[in-house]
Amino acid sequence: MDNILTIALSKGTLLKPTIALLQQAGLPCEGITEDSRSMIFTFPGDPQIKYIICRPTDVPAYVEHGAADLGIVGKDVIVEQGKDLFEMADLGFGYCRFVVAVPAHMKDLALQDLNYKRVATKFPSVAERFFRDNGLQVEIITLHGNIELAPLMGLSDMIVDIVSSGRTLRENNLVELVSIMDSTTRLVANRVSYRTKYQEVQPLIEKMQTIVKGGINQ
């Protein structure tokens, strides 16, 4: 059988640091950009390396089903989807955190005051688990973007979203009430690929772990 290693990469803000990491790990990645029409890049060699550039939220699916052997994707996406993946390394970059945010005038509320309130989010599983674990029941409204608009328009009382600097919250007059969890980018592997392609995969994983511990030079 041909020796091919397929890696699914997240487009968007993670792509640049991801490519920097791949370069340091000695993998070929000349000419990979998301502006290119092509979403698949193949580099000859042994093993042959194939990259799939896809939406971050699609990376876990590619890896879980074995269409890609490895994937690079944020923990925020992994935790929301709960797919069956091996999480091999914390790559450190792409930091953000899940928060519960409310309109500024509600900033003094305690967590218990949120019982039976409406929450808008792109992350319904994370939101539901968080409130359930705290003994609260909330009504979850799933949206696909610009979550911060929901409380302004009266669609919800609060939001669960990821923030990095917190600027978007401030601009929309929202304040962070509780931090749910931190997220950084992870290297994930398919259950079976890790075992059937161990000779190719494991050295690569170890190389990335070493690079991350020494810090990435971007």
Next chain:
Amino acid sequence: MDNRQIPKGLRDLLPEEVKNRRKLEQKAMQIFTSYGYKEVMTPTFEFLEVVETGSGKHRERLFLFMDREGGILSLRPEMTVSIARLASMHLRDSSFPQRLFYSANVFRHVQPHLAQYREFWQTGIELLGASGPWADAEAISLAVKLLQELGLNDFKISINQIGIFNGLLANATISSDDKDEIRRLVEKKDLVELERRLEKLDMPDSWKETIARLPVLHGGLEVLNKIPYLEQHSITEQAVKDLLHVYEALEDYGVAEHIVIDMGVLRELDLDYYTGVIFEGYSPELGYGLLGGGRYDNLMGQFGFPCPATGFALGMDRLALVLARQEEEPGRYLLGGRNLRAMVVKAEQLRSEGKTVEMDVESNSLETLQDKLRGRRDLCLIYLDEQ
């Protein structure tokens, strides 16, 4: 159209699939029989108390319902517990070891996707009343033989000894919740979270280093020498020796080329009855495991009949999928054309070569037939263009 739906995660099997399935089952039965295994059947549902024996409380994975006397019933999520119950009730007085096999549908409330259904078929064996590495090696080598004979070209069996992991935590004073969580993280190879959890636990750093190393220890016999600080854990040391003996027996069976030692194989947490050597089978054609099994020496004792045992189950739905993927040569032909006499001659010639040939009796044009067959790899078109 409510009367045209079926419940989520279930499916119909059509003639071609059933034919393949039966062929695989019969082949498996032949192999099991030639090793002295005998078939048993158990009820499709059992009392919840039976199902939860040994496999612990994982009710969210079960299909539960009530009988009219108020008992809670569960569709069987797997066969090993039922067979352990059967043997401890009915086979006490027979001579051991007992060799039993089954082919049965089992039910789990999982998130359905390709190769994961809520009702699926397992074929497997249980070797009851035999301890020691030769018995483990029989089960594992039989698994290898089964996959080979069923036509799988490329596969690996990962083996481990659960005592290697359990021994590391045996002396640690941590809660069983923490223990379950650590086991889950090692099994899921969640190296990031594993490191964080271990940091919080109260145990010597050298133990943590050993546990953190387990998920990536994978390879041949040399792996057994790579466990750090092994001398600090007597149970683990013993388990490593046991695994070594099983591996040597597998070399004698001539199947070692298919075997990989993988310290991260711990089987699913909801199959909590394993006590010794455990194993899983994989094909590079499929992103999910194909078969799994191992030693469960304490399970039958919970039914009042202590008895060492080992066994495995093969997922027939996944196997069928892998075999379909590796099949390249289509076995069936659709024969079209304009000259019936020439078509009949050609069809008979192919049939005499053992091929299956369907005639196009609607005298369709080449284009229509090509449209009809688009995307079908099982049926190959032959068109005789002469008048």
